[in-house]
Amino acid sequence: MEHRKINKPEHKGKKGLAAFLFSRIFIFGLMVALQVGVFMALAYNASLSKGMSYCITILQILVVIYIVNDKSDPTMKLIWVIFIMIVPAFGILMYLYFMLQPGSILLKKKLEHIDVRSDRYLIPDQNIYNDLQIQDKQVSMIAKYVYDNTGCPVYRNTEVTYFNCGEAKYKALIEQLEEAQDFIFMEYFIIEEGRVWNSILRVLEKKVQQGVEVRVMYDGLCSLTKLPVGYFKKLRRKGIKSKTFAPARPFFTTQQNNRDHRKVLVIDGKVAFTGGINLADEYMNIVERFGYWKDTAVMLRGDAAKSFTLMFLQMWNVTEKTIGNFDRYLDIDIPYKFPNNGYVIGYGDDPFGKEHVGESVYLHIINTANRYLHIVTPYLVIDNVMMSSLKFAAKRGVDVKIVMPGIPDKAYAFCLARTYYSELIEAGVEIYEYTPGFTHAKMFISDDEKATVGTINLDYRSLFLHFENGCFIYKNKTILDIEEDYQQMLKDSKKVSLIECRNRPVLYKACGKVLRLLAPLM
Template identity: 50%
Template sequence: MGKNEPGKAKSGLSRIIFSRTGFILLLILIQLGLFIVTTNLLQSYALFINGTLRVVGVVVLIYIINAEGNPAFKMTWMLCVMAFPAVGTLFYIYVKSQVGVRWMGKRLATLKIETDPYMMQDMDVVDALRASKPANANLAYYLAHHMGFPTYRNTEVTYFPLGEDKFDALVPELKKARKYIFMEYFIVEKGYMWDTILKILVQKAREGVEVRFMYDGTCAISNLPYEYPQELERKGIRCKMMNPIRPFLSTVQNNRDHRKICVIDGRVGFTGGINLGDEYINRKERFGHWKDTAVMLKGDAVQSLTMLFLQMWNVDEKEEGHYTRYLTPRRQGLRRELGYVLPYGDSPFDNENVGEEVYFHILNHAKKYVHIMTPYLILDNEMITTLTRTAKSGIEVIIIMPHIPDKWYAFVVAKTYYRELIRAGVQIYEYKPGFVHAKVFVSDDDTATVGTINLDYRSLYLHFECGVFIYNNSVVDRVERDFQETLMKCHKVSLVELRNRSLFSKITGQVLRLFAPLM
């Protein structure tokens, strides 16, 4: 093979090492190393400082025990503080001080106030929902009045059982754009899918359509050049890299934008698990066949996706956003057959676990079944209790997991939960053709949610996420039908199979589970 041509991007590990991102990651590692070395030196040579740190460590442990928050996170921090008194204590204090994070939480709270007038709940919708299913009305009230996510009617929902199905629908909708295109994605990787979309975005920008594109900063590690936003700006596309990797230690690096949102002219919106990479549409094979899902909304509920995008876009903007120009025209009349549609978002800075609350709601109010697809299964005690109690109550609970994982360590940890779930009556299946990246709950032929939220700590507590809760819309039948079709390609996991796992896999999973909240 010949040498790389001048100007051609390096690939693989060398591209990371010799890039600006590699330099930033090196600086972060150096800072972390200095932090540990300095702490150890203080512990070794200063008896007074060491004693002081131990006292502080005890105070920190008392604080952790009494603090609000998830018990699993508390246990992990307690383990760190007790195992490494100096480093663990100081690092916990550093993390809790929220260096580099406080401004974002405050800014998002301000943006929520700005967008509240455009996210008002029509109480007639809630009243109608209460007459149909009071429990869902309670969820709607919570999400509208406390989180700012209203429930809508008059919204058509199309479900895509594969990434290629969503892509085939997205391309023509992008070509129809006349006013604006908003896109927000976690992963963007050059290839057929992104090249096709980019060509349309560039053409639309030339036609005078306002095009905004936002992606998570982790893409700069290996997928895109660090200066990619400037490259798109030169093509007429307004672009932002959300939460870029920066050369300083900060907990903000842990809060990724995991959302996948596309809004076109306020008339159509997309969300779900599908990123912008060729593996998501099975044009490139990674981990076997890639099973993913998405939904397309047309109608009143698109406005919530628009506002979710604008809130994130305006985080680093100084002026108030011009929201009125992007409002969704409301449909006249009432189409009862479309039921109720509730788009929602989740933020790590509002002390509300919206995604998990939606999942709890579906599990707690199921009458016949709850069917789940998720790529990861790293659960806190509340979720384990809810899943097992639901199954013990005679409700059919089935979880479809990947058979070919993308992260081996997450997979061995997931298997440590299998035994307890299966013994309680939860059925676990693995998708034999490959990898399941879908994030779907469907229940009782009338309720479903499709979005970006995995059943793991990162999605439920640390990332920016989104989803759509759907009730009494015919698309729920399509979601359940897809689940059953997927189930036919799956292998049911048994207790015998779990017992026959290798000793290495069992021990590795049990050890890594200690650090599950950090995975």
């Protein structure tokens, strides 16, 4: 496989230890660590008192009983129980602190209120649903499930274009932005100043001058590592409506976990982009960080773009005092006609919903696969349900393959992911590592009939803690393009053998097993 020459990242300003010590991320981490230290000191002093020790023991028993009977993920419950048993006072204090976060409670209530208000906007077409039920009852059931939990219906009249790299998406993105006439909505986990963002920003500035409404929202962690503090104010001065989702503040809080990991771009409510590609130079291979950056995305033209408009508006209004009216952006005529082009379901996921929609869509594809199930993911940190489903699919004769990075972006995450390899391979799952570099794509493909492309990694953070989104595609010709690209990925990858897994250094395997204890936090 040929890859064009890419540049090494430029390093500006101070270098070395001094630069790190004065960096925003170090100061942020130091302040959080100090707060944890205060909690530890309070817990230690409380445990010194004999009377308090008895109270802590009673409270320890009660909290463990509560956790065991809670409806949360079993692995997460196990970690909390172990933590509380080892360091009772500190563990109980941390658990109560996390469970009683006022910010998270208020955010959950606001989201529930927005969801109720959103119900009236996208009404399912019963004829589409009936036709889908005739073609495949299982798919009609997942369509109903997604709508019931996200408000996003199944659509037909949609053209799907697949991009097998960031460079291809970037070109199409610029072309579509140039065509915008009414509004542009952008919601990205990462936006970073550089050639990619600067060129996009120039187009956005021009569109604002032409009277197009432009909104840009990015996750708060950008202000720690990617963008200047208060960068959204700079965008506002250019006429762009902008905000930071969940600004990173130096406080020890569970809200730091609930990042906006979505990648959504909507143009005039008629065109939408999603996938794994953020707006930074490495995603387009302008600079090199971990070899060749392999990523994917899709562009939707037609009815299904409305779901991504709704998702954006829901997230935008989370931090607004009043919920605006969505009609102007959703009650629009779609000029495109794409008959006989399958079905598309856009869907979002959030950490406060009763259902884990992203995981459920993945499990649907796994459990209904007949011939093959092909997966690409940058991380592999899965719970027992996902593990059992993957193993059972392989054992019942489905060709199950997973492509992982050959050059990881996080060494500890890669070490942890490899602890799952042996069990999967023994069950018949084939695992490959992409030798040219890092795979950041998040895709499932099955039987030339189903696929999903989106932002959801196979790890706890994406599946349970982050705001995410995806695009489920059924019987659309683009699925063949996705599978063709997957086959090319396999050619560029090295198959991992069971012997290789067993022969890894003892210390490396031991570190992986220790990290499994912290898996739900990674």
